[in-house]
Amino acid sequence: MPLTSLTYRDAGVDIVAGDALVDRIKPLAKRTLRPEVLGNIGGFGALFELTGKYKEPVLVSGTDGVGTKLKLAFQLDKHDTVGQDLVAMSVNDILVQGAEPLFFLDYFACGKLDVDTAADVVKGIATGCELAGCALIGGETAEMPGMYPAGEYDLAGFAVGAVEKSQIITGQRIGAGDVVLGLASSGAHSNGYSLIRKVIELTAPDLDADFHGRPLRDVVLEPTRIYVKPLLALMQAHPGMVKGMAHITGGGLLENVPRVIPDGLTAELRADAWEMPPLFRWLQEAGNIDAQEMYRTFNCGIGMCVVVSAADATAAAAALRASGETVFELGHVRAQADGEAPTLVL
Structure with a gap:
């Protein structure tokens, strides 16, 4: 007996929900844009132009997550702040070497996409980017049925900044009495x-x-x-x-x-x-x-x-x-x- 014609949604992936999330994200990301960003969100790659601000620019990158703080967010059904956590963990890290955060990318993974929850998370990410002065330049939303329990998700973030080579902070100038x-x-x-x-x-x-x-x-x-x-x-x-x-x-x-x-x-x-x-x-x-x-x-x-x-x-x-x-x-x-x-x- 032939199988009924299957769709991606039958397998647990809702493309319509994904498109709806992108529509919700676009105005949030737009608030964070810097003049150096070329193009709009949704392309295959994100473009950022290094202008003449730096004589000898050194790129500084960092990546992190939110850890098991997410478990409390699930338990308390509060998702609008963990996005700021995600941004903070990476931009604060690259800051310690003297770098100005330029742009940020996020990775949101779940078993079944809940558009409202994901939009709350990205709202927090956009807030964090605004506080850091960096552009939310792109990201990935991965809906993977069977990989995560219902109502749960995981987050990862990636920040790239720049610092003048002569202004890199290493700690090597620290001395007794400081x-x-x-x-x-x-x-x-x-x-x-x-x-x-x-x-x-x-x-x-x-x-x-x-x-x-x-x-x-x-x-x-x-x-x-x-x-x-x-x-x-x-x-x-x-x-x-x-x-x-x-x-x-x-x-x-x-x-x-x-x-x-x-x-x-x-x-x-x-x-x-x-x-x-x-x-x-x-x-x-x-x-x-x-x-x-x-x-x-x-x-x-x-x-x-x-x-x-x-x-x-x-x-x-x-x-x-x-x-x-x-x-x-x-x-x-x-x-x-x-x-x-x-x-x-x-």
Whole structure:
């Protein structure tokens, strides 16, 4: 007996839904465009013209995801902020080398496409791109029946930026006596969520309950802060002032600050230099988490570290505060003792 004529939709892929999503995305992407973007969204490749802004441009690229924070987004059916997380994780990373983010691409994969959910995600991506000043230049929506449970999806993001070759920030100019400034985070950002979810699972808090003036559900899904514009403004106004930066992601303060500290030096940070935000205090108490484990897992309220000379610390902090950042003088860099870790929180 001959088979009934099959369609792609019979196999679980809805092309009409995909086209509808593209129509929803176009005005969101249009808001993020820069003059260097050539063509419109929907082509086979995205075109970006490197203009005469740079004498010796070096491209800096980064890619990341959102991690298991997505699990909470599924659980709470809130999808309009994880897109900003996606952008932030990559643009903040390339920023630490002095790069201006130029454009961003996203990858959204699901088992069955829900246009409203996907549009919410892309809305957050567009918001993140606007905050970073980069163009949402393209992406991929993959509907793959059987690959993901109903209602779930995965995200990946890709950022490309540029920096003048002579202005690349490597951290190699950092020396003893330099000051470490900390820029406040907006929350847990996109790291440590396997442990956050474990604490929630074991303690079963009311996620709709008031938590210091906001529902706990909003606090745990607060999107990652994007530091691009304030730090680019500082670097452009004061070339060479910033000696090194560390984006505090997976591995927390203890694992990320050493990535920019030269061998033979230690960054000594004072725990009393900033107040750990309520979310982290709750996690530490509810999960009975050791302090060093907190500093190794979470940003603990510091989303970006900036290293400057002691002579520039006051001016750098003032400029960043004028740009809307909350800034703490966390500590200083000194010679490393035998067997000592490259970053200490005391």
